Amino acid sequence: MPEHSPLDLAEGDPFGPHNLPYGVFTTADEPGRRRLGVRIGGYVLDAGAAAHALGSPYASLLAQPSLDALLAAGRTAWRDVRRALTAWVTVPAHRPEIEPLLHPLDAVTLHLPYTVADYVDFYASEHHATNVGRMFRPDGEPLTPNWKHLPIGYHGRAGTVVVSGTDVVRPSGQRKTPADAAPVFGPSVKLDIEAEVGFLVGTPSELGRPVPLGAFRDHVFGLTLLNDWSARDVQAWEYVPLGPFLGKSFQTSVSAWVTPLEALDAARTAPPARDFPLLPYLDDAAEEEPGGFDVRISVEINGEVVAEPPFSTMYWTAAQQLAHMTVNGASLRTGDLYGSGTVSGPEVGQRGSLLELTWNGRDAIELAGGKRTFLEDGDEVVLTAWAPGPDGTRVGLGEVRGRIVPAA
Known part of the structure; x- marks a missing residue:
């Protein structure tokens, strides 16, 4: 990865670690494979791959093609997953695992991230x-x-x-x-x-x-x-x-x-x-x-x-x-x-x-x-x-x- 990390965000970036919204994306090389992502600055983190790389107990929940499973998991899971994601993008020791899993926002296709029920x-x-x-x-x-x-x-x-x-x-x-x-x-x-x-x-x-x-x-x-x-x-x-x-x-x-x-x-x-x-x-x-x-x-x-x-x-x-x-x-x-x-x-x-x-x-x-x-x-x-x-x-x-x- 380059010396300047994508995780080194400009001051005041509205999509910093305090935000971390969820979405679903595909890449040009795998257009048929939808992945759960989290936005950090101008990048999308492959949440499932990050969870797997860091041995998270929520790896299976995040290795999904939509938000549906996480939505259904309930408030405790929501809180725990958010805490884990915050640590993954802020703790310097995690950078070797996390940086290769970041995709530039302008290089991915975004999709409706959940199944609308009603x-x-x-x-x-x-x-x-x-x-x-x-x-x-x-x-x-x-x-x-x-x-x-x-x-x-x-x-x-x-x-x-x-x-x-x-x-x-x-x-x-x-x-x-x-x-x-x-x-x-x-x-x-x-x-x-x-x-x-x-x-x-x-x-x-x-x-x-x-x-x-x-x-x-x-x-x-x-x-x-x-x-x-x-x-x-x-x-x-x-x-x-x-x-x-x-x-x-x-x-x-x-x-x-x-x-x-x-x-x-x-x-x-x-x-x-x-x-x-x-x-x-x-x-x-x-x-x-x-x-x-x-x-x-x-x-x-x-x-x-x-x-x-x-x-x-x-x-x-x-x-x-x-x-x-x-x-x-x-x-x-x-x-x-x-x-x-x-x-x-x-x-x-x-x-x-x-x-x-x-x-x-x-x-x-x-x-x-x-x-x-x-x-x-x-x-x-x-x-x-x-x-x-x-x-x-x-x-x-x-x-x-x-x-x-x-x-x-």
């Missing part, structure tokens, strides 16, 4: 929900009567969750404007983004047994950036009375990296003050750990930043969402993924969807390539994010990238 998406930002309410119910209350009493969500389609970098084929469907005498069918003309944070379940739960707020860490392995692409015109025509369906089920993009919850301990923050009393199963006032996460998201379209949504403003927390979606006895499965819902802050530049940024197409945004109200074919959207880490560091979250291609 997919649920929420509507947890008060700013986003208020903006949408003002758009579509200008003469009424912006928030629906139930909004501050429970986290509103919908069940999505697990089979169309894809890894970052996958093209987004413009969806077709029925749409009808108020001026149309009848619905028409064709490609969506209001294709949108939703900048979100996703939470990945590891440990399953028993059917009929709700998961309480305090058990959040026992079940949730980590988080990932998520873009819940939305065809607003299809959604508007179909969603009454049962909610989103084809307007959202065509594709959801997630990062190739999953950041373990332990890497985000320094980013925990209290959610906004609640002005409604909550039912006991959602009341987190007495919880030892604050329920929010201080994650700073950036939304780019064709290389230009159009919004910077702050996740710390979310009204409903991930723990409350988990408690609510199981309170009826619904069980969790390893690989369940749930999205936060669009992240939006109080300022115009903090809105996590084009629906809000352009006020449903009324106010176009200016880009170097021309004005936009909704996405056009050829547009590329990139979500990035970071969160505060220990001792003033930053924890980077893997990007979510998607390019719009014409309807099939």
Whole structure:
């Protein structure tokens, strides 16, 4: 190996040993062999090979083609494996074994690192929900009567969750404007983004047994950036009375990296003050750990930043969402993924969807390539994010990238 080690990272690298997100990769010489990897700086460590080289008791768990086995192993294994990985990349004595197992990030192909079991998406930002309410119910209350009493969500389609970098084929469907005498069918003309944070379940739960707020860490392995692409015109025509369906089920993009919850301990923050009393199963006032996460998201379209949504403003927390979606006895499965819902802050530049940024197409945004109200074919959207880490560091979250291609 060269004298300068890939483990000697630049100061402030957001993918240092304090982070260590998990992913799955293949190499050019073995494109059919998927391996579990951990990102360190600009490299990917072959976690299974490292565990074998160092005689780890978790070698078989890490020598897998996906995260599924580690997710199912539970919180004790998550903690122990993370401690081992941290030692492998920080203790100088391990370098002779570890350095040959590092692959440059730009020389590997990244894959969806887990099998998605079920997919649920929420509507947890008060700013986003208020903006949408003002758009579509200008003469009424912006928030629906139930909004501050429970986290509103919908069940999505697990089979169309894809890894970052996958093209987004413009969806077709029925749409009808108020001026149309009848619905028409064709490609969506209001294709949108939703900048979100996703939470990945590891440990399953028993059917009929709700998961309480305090058990959040026992079940949730980590988080990932998520873009819940939305065809607003299809959604508007179909969603009454049962909610989103084809307007959202065509594709959801997630990062190739999953950041373990332990890497985000320094980013925990209290959610906004609640002005409604909550039912006991959602009341987190007495919880030892604050329920929010201080994650700073950036939304780019064709290389230009159009919004910077702050996740710390979310009204409903991930723990409350988990408690609510199981309170009826619904069980969790390893690989369940749930999205936060669009992240939006109080300022115009903090809105996590084009629906809000352009006020449903009324106010176009200016880009170097021309004005936009909704996405056009050829547009590329990139979500990035970071969160505060220990001792003033930053924890980077893997990007979510998607390019719009014409309807099939």
